Amino acid sequence: YSGSLTTVLLSQIKPRTRLSLRSNSVHYDSLSTEQPDSDTPFMRTNPISQKRSYIAVAVLCYINLLNYMDRYTIAGVLLSIQNYFGIPDSTSGLLQTVFICSFMFLAPIFGYLGDRYNRKIIMIAGMIVWIITTLGSSFVKKSDFWVLVLTRALVGTGEASYSTIAPTIIGDLFTGTKRTLMISFFYIFIPVGSGLGYILGATIANATGDWRWALRVREYIFYNRSFVWSSLGVTAMAFVTGALAFWTPTFLSRAQVTQGLRPPCKEEPCNPLDSYIFGAITVVTGIVGVFLGTYISKQLRDRLPNADPLICAVGMLSSSPCFFIAIILAATSIPATYTFIAIGETLLSLNWAILADILLYVVVPTRRATAEALQIMVCHLLGDAGSPYLIGAISDALLKYDQESPHWDFRRLEYSILLCPIIGILGGVFFFMTSLYIKEDRKAAELLNSGNNVLL
Template sequence: MHGRNADSSSSTSPGVGEYIEIMEEAEPFISSPNSVNRNFQRRREEEETKEEHSGQNAVGDVYHDPPPIGITRAYATVVILFGINLLNYMDRYTVAANLIEIQKFFKLDENDVNGKSGLLQTVFIIGYMLTSPIFGYLGDRYSRKIILLCGIAIWSGTTLGGSFVPSDKYGLFLFLRAVVGVGEASYSTVASTIIADLFTGNRRTQMLMLFYFAIPVGSGLGYIAGSALTKLFGFWQAAFRVTPVLGGISCILVICFIKEPRRGQAESNNRNFWNTSYLDDLKALKNNRSWLYSSLGFVSVAWVIGALSLWAPVVIKYAYSIQGLDDSNVDFYFGAVTCVSGFLGVVTGTMGAQWYRRFNPQADPLVCAFGLIVGAPFLYLGLLLAPIVDIAAWGLILIAEILLFLNWALVPDILLSVVVPTRRSTASAIQMLMGHALGDALSPYIIGAISDCIRRNMDMSDEYEQFYSLQYSLYITTFITVLGGGAFLFNALYIEQDKLRIVKIVTGDAGNPADRVTNGALIVPVDGPVEDDQYDSYSD
């Protein structure tokens, strides 16, 4: 079934022209004994000859297969990566949970306090987005395990260092938050690609669902733990000294238990892949319409989540204050709402898309579009009712966040299904660059700056000015969600053909691929029995 030659494929394929087009696209990076790409097969043999003579790994684009990975270790890998991702987002949103305390500690200028506070998220994202393409390039070519370890060490160390910055060094605190972004970028760009190389089909979607639970749940725990630790110890710096310790433990777990899989292992049945040049990778991504439109949808999600994560707790606190209510538990409530909505949103989006794939191969982007478009009015009403009926506002925000979180596991699953294995880290990194450069690097600062401009023209008490200026500026998020929904609708127009193209490339089979696609996901049979300690790929 694998690796049919050109003549036999031509006789069975419904279109010879389509076969030629697919194999020409596959030529730069597929190498297999049965492949039509003989030039690259000869190159591989030359590299292996070099290795035999030198006694060392050949230097070049060829990637040498690591030993197969057992099923138990594969699941353990996902659990460890989930735990690290949880810490990643807990650390990120500890700042938002203690934003008012940080403002007071560094004595920020009252005239532009919101703008300067928004810079905390902006500089973090700038560090994150500027370095993610570098780590994407490295992640497609070098050891992802080492990249993981470096990333954890960097963000853990700089988070700890930020807790010791004196009150007159706000610029240094901003710098350290930018470096935290560098560390987290190195982890985030490669972690999901490891999961993609361990699983395929619906099982991959389920493992990505578990991995991306960490985003909303970790964010919610960041609010809860961040505010709780500040209350427990009496100073906000305590909240920044817990996750670094857990980060050190995570490094030990990565060293001891994670074994890196071969790129494309789960899909290709041990076919070998070559890396193309970075410029060729970027050109291919530019022409990949499913990846492009899903990335634009991700931009809108990042914009909205970036704005809400920093400013929603603040605006709700001011809403409580103008109603004469105690606002000391707002961070806890917001964190709990985020955890619950994240769990429900990720599960509903993933399981709903899996079910809908039985009837419509465009299911993934359509579910993403539905969540964003339908979530916009709930978000608007939640902000509108915040100073009037607090219980109703919390309920509306919960529904809005559930709908926003429908896409968390689906967006990376779309990426992994429409990009070849040797470009996935790069594709993930560029998608992050787009999402952060145009999304959450800008939105916290923009919302804060607009709020300051509105407040200058108000003549109310400080609490009323802060609330209404932030409320008006946050209304922008409802329009951005609708734009994101439109991007996913465009994505739905191309997703089926782009998935099919990758199936043909990865399997080397330009014949009828119907037996290789189940519920819109790639299923690759493994030759011979699969033993638990000789695991090649696992699929539903």
């Protein structure tokens, strides 16, 4: 039902009016509700009403919510899936890896198409594939695990179709602080959708006793140092969030087993309490973090030109010790672990809206969708496409030291997840490097944009 409603809502977004430059056959959107400035794509004609602009953002936010709910529903019922298929940790992590890889390889294709053709049609086509494959994955039999892997790979089509396009549409609809606010609303639904994915998946699986019901650039860009460094920072952030988002409920469940607070899960459905708590924390900290990051950015941006990447650097560098402490405390105190997870997630969520805004103002408008696609490909290729599998593989490699003890099941996953805070520190360094070049690159983008306005 939600997928069908998404398609209907998307159909209400009016097609764009286009201006064509025959010299390079590039089409420019006409969606703005405000007067052109140095940050708007060329000249705009026939602007849509402000009401329709807000409706368009609401639809895109709704899609973002559904996507991230779908992405992490699997993580919320992972223990039940492991029991059902009899798969080890490394194979479990593969479910997320194939999804991210599909999304990663399709993103550049949708980015290329989004810069040249009707974005509404592209998104609807991707969403249709997403709806069909998500539904199909819920009917996989116990003997056909590979079918589940294949359907999870195809689900990446939906995210690839809109993630590369939606932020650029918002960038065309609004400018200045209003655009920053709209981008903030859009990215709030990443942590909200992720958290609700855990909660909804665990609730449905627990109520039905069946986990399956939970599933029913070119020129300019590569020479832009801010874009390159920020993309590396986003990659590190994707690695950390992808690994922690996928493994935290299972990790905390094993921690409670080793503390003697609950018995090991031998039959499905497994205890969903950790999915509930972690999902709720993700929702709350995501909302607080995104709004706080946006507020700090607005307060500092005029006085400090490189405020945005510095906020991202501080967010990454300060969240890493929190996650490290949370991981270490899991063996002795679950409440303390949740406390530091909440602090770390809040600090990490400072970055979501700011990251999108950085790309929008250091890349010229006609290359934004392509830049978005390239950033998505890089950050998922080196980030959350492999991090869940890598953590699972390290955990499985440590299994040889003790194959019987539930305590060692916890410890080997603990040692594996400790890789995340290290990558987080590296991400903070990347964002600090971004801060060194962003003022110059933003000015260059504005000059290029102004020159193209004159030519038009």
